[in-house]
Amino acid sequence: MDISAAYIEERFQHFNSLCFEGKLVLPPIRLSRSRRALGQVRCMRSRRLDGMWKFCNFDFAISELLAKSMDEQQVDDTILHEMIHYYILSNQMHDTSAHGVLFKREMNRINRAFYRHITITHPAMDEEQSNEDINDKRKNVVAVLRLRDGRWGAMAVARTRVWEFWDLLESIPDVMQTHWFISCHPFFSHFPRRTTLKYHPMDSTDLIDKLGDACLLMRKDGRIVVSKCDIKTLIR
Numbered sequence: 001m002d003i004s005a006a007y008i009e010e011r012f013q014h015f016n017s018l019c020f021e022g023k024l025v026l027p028p029i030r031l032s033r034s035r036r037a038l039g040q041v042r043c044m045r046s047r048r049l050d051g052m053w054k055f056c057n058f059d060f061a062i063s064e065l066l067a068k069s070m071d072e073q074q075v076d077d078t079i080l081h082e083m084i085h086y087y088i089l090s091n092q093m094h095d096t097s098a099h100g101v102l103f104k105r106e107m108n109r110i111n112r113a114f115y116r117h118i119t120i121t122h123p124a125m126d127e128e129q130s131n132e133d134i135n136d137k138r139k140n141v142v143a144v145l146r147l148r149d150g151r152w153g154a155m156a157v158a159r160t161r162v163w164e165f166w167d168l169l170e171s172i173p174d175v176m177q178t179h180w181f182i183s184c185h186p187f188f189s190h191f192p193r194r195t196t197l198k199y200h201p202m203d204s205t206d207l208i209d210k211l212g213d214a215c216l217l218m219r220k221d222g223r224i225v226v227s228k229c230d231i232k233t234l235i236r
């Protein structure tokens, strides 16, 4: 069918009140000329202090080219599919993958309650490539150790062990100093998540390179808080 931005907007508002209690804020709607993506929710993302992403500046697109080969029901299901992405992102929720647990939960809820046929992928078509990388980076808690002999080391620590290791590392005479970070750099995802003390030797240049966009963790009033830091002032 032929679609227009006005049509998409009207359907968006209809499904917003029907399926999302009218809680979604209407984003800018546009028609795309994509031959690969039926629809797309784009947004900007920035790092919050706690290391999670903040999503903002959304836009919402449906491909007018691909819509030509779809009927009304398929176009509406595509709009709903993109609205689920938008619902998740605009509520600053973090799904387990591009179509993870949260997405499937919403999709199943809407399909059941409103007799829709929303699917995760359209047959023989990719979509929303730009959303794919949003959640696949694993965040690692990384302890960086400075040893008395001047060497550096790092270890990825299992979250359940952070408090324990924090105290433990401070009590080891060979360890002069420990800095704690939360990092999205894939480098640390290759490390085993340590539940026993064993570090990976690294030099300071490499640490600065790998931890350039990491956030520093600090202990404050019995909590671990995240703060911005300039890695170069800590490691030299």
Ligand SMILES: [Zn+2]
Pocket (backbone or CB within 6 Å): 081, 085, 098, 099, 120, 127, 128
């Ligand atoms: Zn999708």
